Amino acid sequence: MPGMLKIIFGNLFKKRATRLYPFEKRAPFENARGSMDFAHMENCIFCNLCAKNCPPKAITVDRANKRNALDPLRCIQCGVCAEACPKKVIEMRGQYNEPCYAKRTHVAAQVVKCAQTPPEQK
Amino acid sequence: MGIVEKSRLKSPWILHYDCSSCNGCDIEILACLTPYYDIERFGILSKGNPKHSDVLLVTGGVNHRNKTVLKNLYDQMPAPKVVIAIGACGSTGGIFHNCYNILGGADKIVPVDVYVPGCPPRPEAIIDGVVKALDKLKHLQNGTWKEPETGPIVVETAVGAKPAPAAKYANAAPAPTLNSQPTNKEA
Amino acid sequence: MQNEIQVNSATLIGETLKMLEAKMRFATATCLDIGDHFEIIYHFDNGNEMKHLRLSFKDGEEVPSIRALYACARFIESEIVDLFGVKISGVSAGLLLGSDSPVAPMRKSAPAKSEVN
């Protein structure tokens, strides 16, 4: 009982334990594995190593159309694709993917364009 | 909006059912209740009784034995209800996609409103998911719900040009690269 | 493996009794599907070393149960019956699999689920 009293009085004067999540967002730790991202898509050579090594088979590589697709709901954030990638196209971000209403795949495509035009965003 | 509708949004009660998850997601849901995340701040209470609950959290892929249990629980819940599939397995079957006893995600049995990605998702993501589900519930009650888009999100990178720096995916959080990320100095 | 003894359906109970007398703990049993026949390896442990009994039998042959000697064999044996569809006397299926699940899914001949769902 005296031990518990110590905790009760301690809690009155200590900083609060709760992280006020939606209002105060905590930055992810260094090298945290939150989600994967085709960050440097311009370097991709479509070698299929990421898709081959992916344990849940969440990545599909379309070499003909120069497109990589990721099913973010199937991804388990293991980071194997980032390790396997010979051109370091894939990066692990600390930030996690946001919840969504519908299943949508993330497609990263290479398009040949004039160097000055900024890439189109949808 | 009547008082019942309003209170439902202000204090949703949650029912959690573990289909065949690995426990990771279940423990993260429990972690939401603890002082660190404390979802009771938002009036969200975890209840064991389906007849009192408004939100059903499903973790893990559905298997042949518990599909009837999940259907039963869903049917017992009172009418305006939302279902949240937690984690990779709850959404699609995840890493268990080639296990013989797994049918797939929870949407094979019950209609799923919100998918929370991650294996397992962090408690923050689960809170986000519940908030998103409540948003949908609000729109459903007001009759202003619009069906979400289902097509793929395409990000095009011009070869030879500099890539676009800011948010890459339309519905994703701003994407800081690993180098520019603020690191956490908390103990 | 080390400390391995080959047994058949007739000598299994006798060898298990020796293990019981030596105060060995029954760790688990592993069933293997080797093409033309099945094998069940019974693993025993006494804290320092493990001993194994390897039982070989044909498909369809009924093998004796060691539940009477080791009570903890109950779930282990019913799991084997469930997943491999072999016959162990006095053990019925239905521990892990539901009524709609595939039958004897761990056999090599059982169809492997390769499609991505």
Add this chain to the structure above:
Amino acid sequence: MVKSTITFGPQHPVFPEPIQFILKVVDEKVVLAEPQIGYVHRGIEKAFELNDPKDNIFLAERICGICPAPHTTAYVRGVESLMGIEAPPRAKYIRTIMNELNRIHSHILWAGLLGDAIGFESYFMQTWNYREKVLDAIEKISGHRVTYAMNAIGGVRRDMTNEQLRGLEKTMDYVESSLENIEDVMKDYTIKKRTQGIGILTEEEARRDGAVGPTARASGISQDLRTSGYDAYGDLKFEPVVVNNCDSYGRFAVRWQELKQSIDLIRQCIVKMPSGEILTKSNNPMNGEAISRVEAPRGELFYYIKGNGSKKLERVKVRTPTFANIIPTVTMLSKGCQVADVSVIVLSMDPCISCTER
């Protein structure tokens, strides 16, 4: 005497996981308990045979989300012994640290769940508060709170920096001092009333039913696989925790002392941490049979792995600690306990159903 049947589960507020106990009850006394499992069965053992052995590490990790470290350690140790290679010393120490951190968070989690089942809500809140610090330490090292993905065949995937080691030492100091704060709970009258003499499993019964882990050690059986000295445990000094209470209180006490032991083991690892490589690469064929056993937080984890020289494994058998502990629990339940004590007794063996059914 009217015998009535109560079904306990599969969806029950006390357990986060589905398990069903069919209880035969006379008045308030349980006379027979029959467990029903299979609600979480996925068929992972078959998937082990279909996948690439490297992918299987992530599959093994997801057999149980509470103890991913021992599962992957047991799997990669089995595959390593088939290949005839050994992890470098530094990798072994990192594995040991991850295993012990896993044990700390698992035991704190269990203590909180027990408090919740007893109705001691503030204890649940306090313990889980401390557990978050351990999870933060794990996330700093491995990059994720729950699934570490640290082990690889032949070593570990991530190295630990000196900074991380120092941070870990600080976390251990914090966890130790906070656990001392709530140690008085063990002497509390209500806790003793709810756990002492409840769920008795004598030493003889524990041997007969094949109990493992803290359940066996609380019944006076000195059985701890870490004494066999796998990974870095051979270099560390520790004694298995054994008590003779044979009841739920004994199992509480064993886990409480193991928490302190694990903190001590991590400190020893930090001091003795060798330098060098963290991964041995090898392309040897996987041939033959191997048995790999690891002491998980819940007890002995057993992997039987058979390879046939090809690129895929022929058979992987997993026997998890809870699977071995279910029969002892049935023995405890069938001794005439009260219906109100069922949840305490089932929780006292620390059930992990997703492990059990795979």
